[in-house]
Amino acid sequence: MANWTLTSLVLGTRTLRWPHREDLPLGAVPARLHGLTNEASADQHFSSNETPIWVARTATSQGPLPARFRRSVRVRFVDAGANGALISELRLVDAPPYNLHRFGIFITASPRDADVLLVAGPVTKAMRGPLLKAYQAMPEPKRVVAIGDEAINGGVYGKNFASAGGVAEVIPVDFIVPGCPPPPAAIIQGLLAAAGQCAAIDPEQSLMESVPVGDTQ
Amino acid sequence: MNVRTEWIDKLKGLLPVHTALDVGAWIELQPSLAALRETAITLMEACGCEFASLVAEAQDAGEGWVLRYFFYQPQAAILIAIHLPIAADAVLPAISSPIHAAAWHERETEDLFGISFQGHPFLGDYVLHDSVWPENMAPMRREFDPRQQVTEPGIGPDWQPRRLLREEGAIAFPVGPIWADYSEAGLWVLETSGEQIHESQSRLFYKYRAVEKIAEGQTVDRALLLAERFSGSAAFAHAYAYCRALETCACCQVPQRAQALRAVLAELERIRYHAATLAELAGSTSLAVGKSMLQEIEEQILCLSGQLCGHRYLFGLCVPGGLAWSPDPAELATLHDDITDITKSLNRLERMLVHTSSFLDRIEEMGTLRPDVADLYGVVGPVARASAREVDLRRALPYGAYVDHAPVIPREIEGDGYARLRLYFAEIRASTTLIKTLLTQLPDGPVITECPMVAGSALGWVEAPAGGTFHWLHIDDAERILRWHVATPGTRNWHAFHRALEGAAFQDFHIIMASFGLSVAESDR
Numbered sequence: 001m002a003n004w005t006l007t008s009l010v011l012g013t014r015t016l017r018w019p020h021r022e023d024l025p026l027g028a029v030p031a032r033l034h035g036l037t038n039e040a041s042a043d044q045h046f047s048s049n050e051t052p053i054w055v056a057r058t059a060t061s062q063g064p065l066p067a068r069f070r071r072s073v074r075v076r077f078v079d080a081g082a083n084g085a086l087i088s089e090l091r092l093v094d095a096p097p098y099n100l101h102r103f104g105i106f107i108t109a110s111p112r113d114a115d116v117l118l119v120a121g122p123v124t125k126a127m128r129g130p131l132l133k134a135y136q137a138m139p140e141p142k143r144v145v146a147i148g149d150e151a152i153n154g155g156v157y158g159k160n161f162a163s164a165g166g167v168a169e170v171i172p173v174d175f176i177v178p179g180c181p182p183p184p185a186a187i188i189q190g191l192l193a194a195a196g197q198c199a200a201i202d203p204e205q206s207l208m209e210s211v212p213v214g215d216t217q
Numbered sequence: 218m219n220v221r222t223e224w225i226d227k228l229k230g231l232l233p234v235h236t237a238l239d240v241g242a243w244i245e246l247q248p249s250l251a252a253l254r255e256t257a258i259t260l261m262e263a264c265g266c267e268f269a270s271l272v273a274e275a276q277d278a279g280e281g282w283v284l285r286y287f288f289y290q291p292q293a294a295i296l297i298a299i300h301l302p303i304a305a306d307a308v309l310p311a312i313s314s315p316i317h318a319a320a321w322h323e324r325e326t327e328d329l330f331g332i333s334f335q336g337h338p339f340l341g342d343y344v345l346h347d348s349v350w351p352e353n354m355a356p357m358r359r360e361f362d363p364r365q366q367v368t369e370p371g372i373g374p375d376w377q378p379r380r381l382l383r384e385e386g387a388i389a390f391p392v393g394p395i396w397a398d399y400s401e402a403g404l405w406v407l408e409t410s411g412e413q414i415h416e417s418q419s420r421l422f423y424k425y426r427a428v429e430k431i432a433e434g435q436t437v438d439r440a441l442l443l444a445e446r447f448s449g450s451a452a453f454a455h456a457y458a459y460c461r462a463l464e465t466c467a468c469c470q471v472p473q474r475a476q477a478l479r480a481v482l483a484e485l486e487r488i489r490y491h492a493a494t495l496a497e498l499a500g501s502t503s504l505a506v507g508k509s510m511l512q513e514i515e516e517q518i519l520c521l522s523g524q525l526c527g528h529r530y531l532f533g534l535c536v537p538g539g540l541a542w543s544p545d546p547a548e549l550a551t552l553h554d555d556i557t558d559i560t561k562s563l564n565r566l567e568r569m570l571v572h573t574s575s576f577l578d579r580i581e582e583m584g585t586l587r588p589d590v591a592d593l594y595g596v597v598g599p600v601a602r603a604s605a606r607e608v609d610l611r612r613a614l615p616y617g618a619y620v621d622h623a624p625v626i627p628r629e630i631e632g633d634g635y636a637r638l639r640l641y642f643a644e645i646r647a648s649t650t651l652i653k654t655l656l657t658q659l660p661d662g663p664v665i666t667e668c669p670m671v672a673g674s675a676l677g678w679v680e681a682p683a684g685g686t687f688h689w690l691h692i693d694d695a696e697r698i699l700r701w702h703v704a705t706p707g708t709r710n711w712h713a714f715h716r717a718l719e720g721a722a723f724q725d726f727h728i729i730m731a732s733f734g735l736s737v738a739e740s741d742r
Binding site: 001002004005007008011014025026027028029030031032034035036076077078079080081082083084085086087088089090091092094095096097107109111121122124125126127128129130134150155156157158159160161162163180181183184 | 346348349350356363364365366367394395397398399400401402422423424425426427428430431442443445446447448449450451452493496497504506507509510512513515516519520521522523524525527528529530532533568569570572573574736737738739741
């Protein structure tokens, strides 16, 4: 019989000090955020030693949640057509190195308990209805964080009969986190910005420019 | 006399009425519409073939359609295609009643092209949900413009899943499309009259992004971005299959070093994919420490990929003609050492997991896919190999570096959750061995060569982490895509998923799903 408790005690604390100390391991911040073959120049911003700021406010953002939510935020995730890499990165926000819970941010089962709606994907036709329903079921005050290039402007899919071309086409978005996929640290930053625990880039200097244009032709 | 000529003669003997031609990449059969079923059944039953893919496209000239049913013979390593040009209004006999593996391929063709199938048990509401899309929409037809918005509504909330269980007090319990922490969108309708799941249906394609349609008319480079991104978790495998189709079309000889490095990256992706599946499996049984340790390993592999190649999910590496990644000896040494450490940690975790009785209680004899059922549905990948099926394209239709370095294919016979757990670990070990062999015998030379685009069509395949995938590509002389079709492992394995749920208790649904290790994004496209 394996002794998991003892194993975990022997392993000790596995959580990074990040974002309080710059100890993200090599490769946790990818050199090419969008993974485009010839797109390295647009991503140079991300290859410096310091953790970059990924999260940006949208032009219509309501800003972070009121101060009383700062250390207690409930998040509901909605997959509106996300790719598997993003889902995989999202699952890792709970993993030992990142440990989302230490920030007082928790994933909740029901949108009725949620303060933040975390949405990924270009919003496919079949997910438009469920996404709207989830948003409407949330109590005020609420914020929406769109993660991944596709959720921002449709990414490589763009806007067409099957994809709405971004979350903002369906519900108001407050924060965006670019990347295909955004790494776990970036997703956490997006949630921290909604909780008011970290700053977001202004809409004027928005990272939208580094997001590939998603026209379909 | 070589194997191909022998097979052509054999096929001519078995199917006397029509011709069998060697067209280079495959043996082509051209039966009449009436002889389609008989031909397909003969291939499966008398020749021991596996069903690979069904590709429909518009005829180059004229109104009708061309259908290609691909099969492969694993022992002889040959690909066989049934080539069937039909009129625009023809009604096809469905081959899915004896060849169950083709059932969802036919549903897809019916839904997206509006081609009629006769004798199919279950058509409609597949890719295009009746609740949101209008009737008689056929988005894959050439005249359909993907940029247009479809405003005509579907039947809306009136849509109800088909009820299969007819019993007093029976209920249908919906799971999805928004459900559980980080689960992907999809609907599973579980029908029960009490504690056990008696019947269930998987309704996928909530995430239908129509990648095959929006790729049409685009350049091959642009479509490569789509090929990587629709799945994401198996990005390298799909980019590899897509590039193989392009290279076959262009008769491009990929350099030896690129072949070997492609196999290294494909195996690295497999290890990561399986580690993530194992983490989910441990998590689904509430084994928190095990899940955390597996996630740490997954993160370690992602960091390694990010550090070596610039991208954590290997995006942008596989390009037509080779690789956009030329590692130096130091990087290769890092890869070799890290992969050794990672496998050591995984081996240790396996020993712990198989000695945890509370964990084994949840997965042993749970979610069993019997070998005969697995055969019937033609499941692929680790799920198939845990149910005694010997299907692996790296051996059945060897390609690239796998021609000289055939991997060890582990196999289990029980087909339950425990068999799948052991199989994932065994495949990780086999992949590690292969990576190490390839790295020590890495040929010198360039990693990329010119790949001039030539008009034509070709099939590319690889064994993706979740199973075999086939990419059909048809490009015109302006290097633009006329038709791209992806047969994903999910099409096969989600089809059989409900058979593994039969008789399971409600709380086991999550565990069985985790043990299948399937991506919804990959099958929804």
